Amino acid sequence: MTPRLVALDWGTSSLRAWLLGDAGAVLAEKSAPLGILKVPNGDFAAVFRDVCGDWLAHSRPAIASGMIGSRQGWVEAPYAPCPAGFEALARGLAWATTADARLAIVPGVSCVDASGVPDVMRGEETQVFGALDAPDGTYVLPGTHSKWVTVAGGRIESFATHMTGELFAVLREHSILGRLMSVDAAHAPDAFRRGWETSLAGDDALLHRLFGTRTLGLFDQLAPVAAPSYLSGLLIGDEVRAAVRGLSESTVTVIGDPMLCDRYGEVLAGSGVTARAAPPDAARIGLWRIAVEAGLVDGGRPPELHRQA
Amino acid sequence: MTPRLVALDWGTSSLRAWLLGDAGAVLAEKSAPLGILKVPNGDFAAVFRDVCGDWLAHSRPAIASGMIGSRQGWVEAPYAPCPAGFEALARGLAWATTADARLAIVPGVSCVDASGVPDVMRGEETQVFGALDAPDGTYVLPGTHSKWVTVAGGRIESFATHMTGELFAVLREHSILGRLMSVDAAHAPDAFRRGWETSLAGDDALLHRLFGTRTLGLFDQLAPVAAPSYLSGLLIGDEVRAAVRGLSESTVTVIGDPMLCDRYGEVLAGSGVTARAAPPDAARIGLWRIAVEAGLVDGGRPPELHRQA
Numbered sequence: 001m002t003p004r005l006v007a008l009d010w011g012t013s014s015l016r017a018w019l020l021g022d023a024g025a026v027l028a029e030k031s032a033p034l035g036i037l038k039v040p041n042g043d044f045a046a047v048f049r050d051v052c053g054d055w056l057a058h059s060r061p062a063i064a065s066g067m068i069g070s071r072q073g074w075v076e077a078p079y080a081p082c083p084a085g086f087e088a089l090a091r092g093l094a095w096a097t098t099a100d101a102r103l104a105i106v107p108g109v110s111c112v113d114a115s116g117v118p119d120v121m122r123g124e125e126t127q128v129f130g131a132l133d134a135p136d137g138t139y140v141l142p143g144t145h146s147k148w149v150t151v152a153g154g155r156i157e158s159f160a161t162h163m164t165g166e167l168f169a170v171l172r173e174h175s176i177l178g179r180l181m182s183v184d185a186a187h188a189p190d191a192f193r194r195g196w197e198t199s200l201a202g203d204d205a206l207l208h209r210l211f212g213t214r215t216l217g218l219f220d221q222l223a224p225v226a227a228p229s230y231l232s233g234l235l236i237g238d239e240v241r242a243a244v245r246g247l248s249e250s251t252v253t254v255i256g257d258p259m260l261c262d263r264y265g266e267v268l269a270g271s272g273v274t275a276r277a278a279p280p281d282a283a284r285i286g287l288w289r290i291a292v293e294a295g296l297v298d299g300g301r302p303p304e305l306h307r308q309a
Numbered sequence: 310m311t312p313r314l315v316a317l318d319w320g321t322s323s324l325r326a327w328l329l330g331d332a333g334a335v336l337a338e339k340s341a342p343l344g345i346l347k348v349p350n351g352d353f354a355a356v357f358r359d360v361c362g363d364w365l366a367h368s369r370p371a372i373a374s375g376m377i378g379s380r381q382g383w384v385e386a387p388y389a390p391c392p393a394g395f396e397a398l399a400r401g402l403a404w405a406t407t408a409d410a411r412l413a414i415v416p417g418v419s420c421v422d423a424s425g426v427p428d429v430m431r432g433e434e435t436q437v438f439g440a441l442d443a444p445d446g447t448y449v450l451p452g453t454h455s456k457w458v459t460v461a462g463g464r465i466e467s468f469a470t471h472m473t474g475e476l477f478a479v480l481r482e483h484s485i486l487g488r489l490m491s492v493d494a495a496h497a498p499d500a501f502r503r504g505w506e507t508s509l510a511g512d513d514a515l516l517h518r519l520f521g522t523r524t525l526g527l528f529d530q531l532a533p534v535a536a537p538s539y540l541s542g543l544l545i546g547d548e549v550r551a552a553v554r555g556l557s558e559s560t561v562t563v564i565g566d567p568m569l570c571d572r573y574g575e576v577l578a579g580s581g582v583t584a585r586a587a588p589p590d591a592a593r594i595g596l597w598r599i600a601v602e603a604g605l606v607d608g609g610r611p612p613e614l615h616r617q618a
Contacts, residue, residue: 118521208469208471
């Protein structure tokens with residue numbers, strides 16, 4: 001099959017790259033621990049050449065999403081404001097150039113929440129567009145900075161970031177809560193469930209509930225090996241409780257690491273919401289679709305769904 | 310005036326000591342950076358002797374509150390379960406002894422919240438009983454682990470800990486939020502107000518609101534010198550919003566560092582609650598009152614208020 005596109009998901013800590021053929025079929029794949037903060041001397045062009053060099057013959061088009069388009073990345077691709085559909089992302093592509101290649105960089109997306117506070121994503125928009133299979137829906141991307149994304153009419157209408165994963169890490173490593181935790185605790189399903197049930201059932205005093213991770217330990221009601229799972233349950237429970245409140249659908253699509261998606265699925269089920277898994281490699285699919293929209297490759301008729309925007 | 314009692318507020322990072330005369334009048338006062346985690350070799354007796362030795366003639370009674378009664382302290386004074394009044398604290402005194410002196414240690418207080426999760430305080434119960442001037446009321450002790458204490462019939466009926474101060478510290482020092490903050494930023498009143506107004510007005514997604522500290526900075530809507538104050542406002546606002554919900558009074562008593570109490574007063578006012586300041590040295594007054602209750606000193610008629618319990 002003829003190679004058509006080089007696609008990169010280039011984040012903070014790692015990158016993945018694909019050589020794609022007709023209709024976005026995967027011809028080859030690579031990954032490297034060379035996220036933008038780990039690129040020697042900030043020489044992004046060198047990493048791009050090293051990883052993708054043998055794929056770049058014949059001025060083949062290349063496209064990347066993720067933090068590579070941030071201020072700390074190669075070339076800044078300004079955020080596309082919500083509502084943002086395929087057209088806005090294609091129009092907003094930034095270009096990084098080397099002596100013998102060009103790389104299109106997908107813009108992030110920004111919005112403003114009900115309090116007038118801005119929010120941003122970069123990379124997740126591409127995953128959402130890769131997972132998209134209907135004009136409307138809610139997409140959840142768990143992680144360090146979880147995103148809840150509302151898609152309407154084929155466009156990202158709004159989204160909200162929750163610092164769930166990062167809060168878990170800093171509380172575990174740097175707060176008093178970590179002192180009663182085992183260093184290498186495996187997942188403890190009962191403690192995790194108790195955590196999210198507490199957050200779903202309780203009032204909204206997260207700052208209070210967090211302290212329970214300590215007091216349960218003090219009273220020998222929570223083992224050090226189970227304490228991280230309890231804290232994780234509390235935090236994911238709080239995120240889900242707040243996020244599902246305004247939800248009109250009974251099903252959401254969860255995108256990301258399968259194990260973490262399972263955890264979210266459990267908490268979502270506890271909130272009466274069904275979680276369905278996005279296809280693997282949503283980023284790759286999204287990159288292909290955006291490249292088609294931008295005319296970088298001929299994808300035949302683009303997906304129907306985004307024509308309804 | 311004849312010395313009657315040696316009283317110590319002996320916490321994690323520092324200690325304060327008073328020599329008290331009739332009716333608890335202050336005859337002398339000392340402080341030292343010798344909190345329980347800073348006592349050389351855990352030799353509490355030596356520190357006690359060094360700080361209070363010349364006050365301890367004639368087998369004068371001595372009493373202490375705070376973390377000195379914790380498992381990491383001198384002698385563990387088990388928690389008195391709620392509801393806990395003066396009687397319970399007096400009955401629960403633990404005793405540390407040296408060759409020539411005895412020190413009564415006030416027990417902490419425990420309760421169980423609506424989710425079945427235990428909560429604890431140690432030291433704050435003494436401050437509350439020092440500030441108490443009516444049988445019923447709500448007492449707020451802001452800090453690393455803020456306490457909201459409900460007193461009914463002269464007894465501590467229930468309370469809740471909020472990890473507000475600690476969360477502020479770990480987010481500032483160890484999370485992505487700290488990267489856009491000046492190291493030595495002074496209090497920025499406008500940013501602080503914007504923070505607590507956002508928390509009071511918004512829905513309850515604290516995990517989302519926290520991220521706004523970063524995005525406001527990214528969009529040049531929050532200066533690095535003002536970002537810590539915004540984060541502080543968000544967190545105190547979230548604590549107050551959750552805590553005042555179940556409040557039946559329109560006035561609460563705030564106990565602690567005057568500057569921090571002012572900040573809480575501002576947020577409480579924004580929630581329609583009046584904050585009144587506790588007398589300074591509530592711990593000292595509480596220690597005297599508990600010593601009277603325990604019969605360590607003759608305080609004449611004990612305060613009326615706790616007889617209504």
